[in-house]
Structure formats: structure tokens, C-alpha cells
Amino acid sequence: DVKVTQSSRYLVKRTGEKVFLECVQDMDHENMFWYRQDPGLGLRLIYFSYDVKMKEKGDIPEGYSVSREKKERFSLILESASTNQTSMYLCASSLGLPFEQYFGPGTRLTVT
Amino acid sequence: QQQVKQSPQSLIVQKGGISIINCAYENTAFDYFPWYQQFPGKGPALLIAIRPDVSEKKEGRFTISFNKSAKQFSLHIMDSQPGDSATYFCAASWTGANNLFFGTGTRLTVIP
Numbered sequence: 001d002v003k004v005t006q007s008s009r010y011l012v013k014r015t016g017e018k019v020f021l022e023c024v025q026d027m028d029h030e031n032m033f034w035y036r037q038d039p040g041l042g043l044r045l046i047y048f049s050y051d052v053k054m055k056e057k058g059d060i061p062e063g064y065s066v067s068r069e070k071k072e073r074f075s076l077i078l079e080s081a082s083t084n085q086t087s088m089y090l091c092a093s094s095l096g097l098p099f100e101q102y103f104g105p106g107t108r109l110t111v112t
Numbered sequence: 113q114q115q116v117k118q119s120p121q122s123l124i125v126q127k128g129g130i131s132i133i134n135c136a137y138e139n140t141a142f143d144y145f146p147w148y149q150q151f152p153g154k155g156p157a158l159l160i161a162i163r164p165d166v167s168e169k170k171e172g173r174f175t176i177s178f179n180k181s182a183k184q185f186s187l188h189i190m191d192s193q194p195g196d197s198a199t200y201f202c203a204a205s206w207t208g209a210n211n212l213f214f215g216t217g218t219r220l221t222v223i224p
Contacts, residue, residue, distance in 0.1 A: 004155070031210050040121065042201060042216035043156070050210050058211065090155055096210060100146065103155025 004104035019078040023091030032074035037088040118215025131189040135202035142204040
């Protein structure tokens with residue numbers, strides 16, 4: 001049974017702080033993704049990685065960076081958190097299309 | 113620019129009724145159309161998917177209808193149940209791609 005875990009369910013940070021969101025998958029998937037979910041906007045892709053140390057920008061990469069040093073772990077970094085980054089962040093992994101993406105439970109980040 | 117347009121944003125259906133969610137796309141290269149279901153507090157999970165070589169796919173009470181000429185596809189939930197209350201996302205991509213393009217989501221509420 002595929003499992004994608006995210007380091008925190010809820011996180012509150014202050015404006016300007018550096019924020020790390022961690023994601024781990026246990027199915028040896030090549031592809032990992034970070035999305036943000038906002039009401040009325042659906043799931044928007046921030047970054048994805050198709051291999052260790054490889055990354056590609058998604059639709060909304062501004063203000064974010066990522067790190068993938070090991071196959072099972074994909075980190076999302078907010079270099080200097082801002083209030084407009086308050087959102088639900090979802091991590092996912094997959095073998096690649098047309099295989100399904102498996103999502104973690106999400107991290108609700110509030111930046112004050 | 114939204115690659116996949118989804119409607120309605122929210123839907124209320126009586127128990128036993130039919131729920132219908134519609135999606136439209138422009139990119140004719142898309143050849144994979146999944147639907148994801150998300151319950152509160154959980155990440156999305158794959159519900160059902162279709163390829164454009166068939167016009168309909170049914171799994172239990174869930175059916176995807178696909179109209180290639182109109183570039184539209186829809187999810188029908190027959191005999192809707194309160195347990196179907198969730199947010200539904202359509203998505204699209206092409207085989208060999210790494211990422212999915214998601215619609216904006218439909219929040220379905222089935223009232224007893």
C-alpha cells in the first residue's frame with residue numbers, strides 16, 4: 001500500500017521565516033510533486049521532480065524552491081514566507097503517467 | 113491559463129439522485145483523463161480514469177463520459193449517497209508526460 005507522508009499537518013509561521021515542508025514516499029516512485037490547493041483555484045503545481053536532484057518548475061514556482069537529495073524525499077522550501085503563501089500544500093508521487101498520483105494528507109500552512 | 117475547465121464549482125444533490133460534473137479542455141494532445149476524489153482532511157485519490165479511445169467507462173456507480181469532438185468529459189455519480197460528499201477534480205495529460213493538469217474542483221454535497 002503506497003504511503004506518502006508529510007512532516008506536518010498544520011504549521012504556523014511568521015512573515016519572512018524560512019519554511020521547510022517535507023514529503024516522504026515509500027514506493028520507490030521516480031516522480032514527486034508539490035501542489036498548493038486554494039478554494040476555487042483547485043490544485044496548482046509548484047514544482048515536480050522526475051529523478052534525484054532533478055526538478056522542473058510547475059505553474060506557480062515563484063517564491064518556492066525544492067530539494068530532492070534522495071529518491072524517497074522531496075522538500076518544498078519557502079525562502080521568505082509571505083502571507084499570500086498561506087495555503088494547503090499537497091505532496092504526491094507517481095511512477096509516471098498514466099499511473100496514478102498518490103497524495104499525502106496535506107500541510108495547512110498559515111503565515112501571519 | 114487553466115488547461116482544464118471544470119463546472120460547477122459546487123453541487124448539492126438529494127440522496128439517490130444523479131450527480132454530474134463537467135470538464136472541458138483545449139489541448140488535443142491530451143490522452144489521459146482521470147478523476148480524483150478528495151474527502152475533508154485527506155489528499156485526493158484516484159477514482160476513475162479514461163482514455164479517448166472509448167466514449168464511456170463505468171466503475172460501480174461512477175461513470176466517465178467522453179466526447180472527443182467536443183473536447184469534453186464528465187463524471188456521473190448514479191444513486192448518489194451522503195458518503196459521496198467530497199471534492200472532485202478532473203484532470204488531463206498525455207502519455208509520457210510527468211504531470212497532470214487539474215480542474216478547479218467541484219464540492220459535492222449529497223443530502224439525505
